[in-house]
Amino acid sequence: MKDSSDVQAIVAEIRDAVRKSVAPPYASETIPLALHEPCLQGNENAYVKECIDTGWVSSVGKFVDRFEQELADYTGMKRAVAVSNGTAALHIALLLAGVEAGDEVLVPALTFVATANAVSYLGASPHFVDSEDVSLGMDAETLDRYLSSTVMLRDGHAFNKSTGRRISVLLPMHTFGHPVDLDALTAVAEKYHLTLVEDAAESIGSFYKGRHTGNFGRIAALSFNGNKTITTGGGGALLTNDEDLGRHAKHLTTQAKVPHAWEFVHDAIGYNYRMPNINAALGCAQLEELDGFLRAQRALADRYERAFSPIQGIRFVKEPPYTRSNYWLQAICLEGADLEMRDAVISGLHAANIFVRPAWRLLYKLPMFENAPRMDCAVAERIEASLINLPSSVRLGERVETRDADEP
Known part of the structure; x- marks a missing residue:
C-alpha cells in the first residue's frame, strides 16, 4: 500500500485522464460520471x-x-x-x-x-x-x-x-x-x-x-x-x-x-x-442502435488509451489481438497494487464524482464456494487487486467538439 500522498497523486492522474477523455459536458468535474448508464434514445x-x-x-x-x-x-x-x-x-x-x-x-x-x-x-x-x-x-x-x-x-x-x-x-x-x-x-x-x-x-x-x-x-x-x-x-x-x-x-x-x-x-x-x-x-x-453504441464505445476506448499511455504505472486494458471488442466496460490496471490501495483509489475517485468499480471478488473467496476445487489463480488474484472499471456509458464516447475533429 502506497502512502496517502501517493494515492492522492494516482487519483488525480486518473481523474484528469478520465475527464479529458469523455464527451462534453461530462468533462466538467461537477457532473457525476456513472459506470454504465443505458442509452434509450431510439424507438x-x-x-x-x-x-x-x-x-x-x-x-x-x-x-x-x-x-x-x-x-x-x-x-x-x-x-x-x-x-x-x-x-x-x-x-x-x-x-x-x-x-x-x-x-x-x-x-x-x-x-x-x-x-x-x-x-x-x-x-x-x-x-x-x-x-x-x-x-x-x-x-x-x-x-x-x-x-x-x-x-x-x-x-x-x-x-x-x-x-x-x-x-x-x-x-x-x-x-x-x-x-x-x-x-x-x-x-x-x-x-x-x-x-x-x-x-x-x-x-x-x-x-x-x-x-x-x-x-x-x-x-x-x-x-x-x-x-x-x-x-x-x-x-x-x-x-x-x-x-x-x-x-x-x-x-x-x-x-x-x-x-x-x-x-x-x-x-x-x-x-x-x-x-x-x-x-x-x-x-x-x-439493436437498431447497436452499431452506433459500438462506435461510441470504441471512440471512448481510443481516447482513454491515449490519455493513460503517458502515465507510469497504469495500464489501459485493450482488446486482444484478432478480436474486436465491444468495450462494454473500460478498464485500467494499477501496477503493483494491492486490494487496500485499489480501494483507496476507488474511494478517492468516488469523492471526485467518478463512480468507478473494482472487478468482482474472486468467486472462491465467497463463502458458498470456498471449498470448491480450483487451480492456482495467481494471475486472477493480481487482476482482482489492480483492476478498476472506468465510466463507460455510450454518451461519454459521443464527441463533436472541434478539437476532436481528427479522432475516430
Whole structure:
C-alpha cells in the first residue's frame, strides 16, 4: 500500500485522464460520471407504447419473435431464444450441455457470481480456473498444464483425480466484452472431452477472428441487464447453431408446454424463463442502435488509451489481438497494487464524482464456494487487486467538439 500522498497523486492522474477523455459536458468535474448508464434514445418509446396500446405486454408477441430473429441474424447464429435474464440463459445452456448433479464445470475465478450460481442450480460444482492478462479471461495454456495432471480420461469423459467427479463443461466468460482465446480453449475442450459453453453475457457486439462470440461453443448465453451494451431492462438469450437444441431451449424456457389451443400438456420439467414482449420491444429498439453504441464505445476506448499511455504505472486494458471488442466496460490496471490501495483509489475517485468499480471478488473467496476445487489463480488474484472499471456509458464516447475533429 502506497502512502496517502501517493494515492492522492494516482487519483488525480486518473481523474484528469478520465475527464479529458469523455464527451462534453461530462468533462466538467461537477457532473457525476456513472459506470454504465443505458442509452434509450431510439424507438424504445414507440415500440413499448405499441405493446401497451395493443395489450401485448406479457410473454408472447411479435417483438419477442422479432428480437430472437434479429439477434440470430446479428450474431450469425442459427437460433436465438430470448429469456428473462442472463442467469436463466446460463442455467438452460448448462442443462442442455449435459451438466448433471455431481459434475464439475470449469469456470473462471474472475467472473460475476451468476456464472458459478448457474452451475450450482444443477447440483454441480464450479471448478475455478486462472486468468491471463490480455483478455482477462481463462488462460488456456496454464489450464492445459493443470488438467494434464488433474484429469483422468475414461470412457470418453474427464474425471477429477482428486474428487472422482466428472468434469463435463468448459465455461469461459468474455470479460468486460473482450473475447477470450477461443481457438486455444476449443483445443483444450477437445483434448479433455469437455463441452464448450460460452458465457457471452458481456459480449454482444464482440468478435473473435471475424466471428461473433457465441459461435464457438455448443451453446452460449447473453445478458441484456440494464447496464449492458444493449438492454431489455432485464433479459438474456441463448444462442446456438444446433436447430434442435434451439427448439428444445425454447420449449424448456416456456414451461415445456406442448402447443395446443386449450389443453395444458407439459412433457418435461420446464422453466418460466420467457422474456415478456414489452422487454423484447426495448431490445428491438436497442439493436437498431447497436452499431452506433459500438462506435461510441470504441471512440471512448481510443481516447482513454491515449490519455493513460503517458502515465507510469497504469495500464489501459485493450482488446486482444484478432478480436474486436465491444468495450462494454473500460478498464485500467494499477501496477503493483494491492486490494487496500485499489480501494483507496476507488474511494478517492468516488469523492471526485467518478463512480468507478473494482472487478468482482474472486468467486472462491465467497463463502458458498470456498471449498470448491480450483487451480492456482495467481494471475486472477493480481487482476482482482489492480483492476478498476472506468465510466463507460455510450454518451461519454459521443464527441463533436472541434478539437476532436481528427479522432475516430
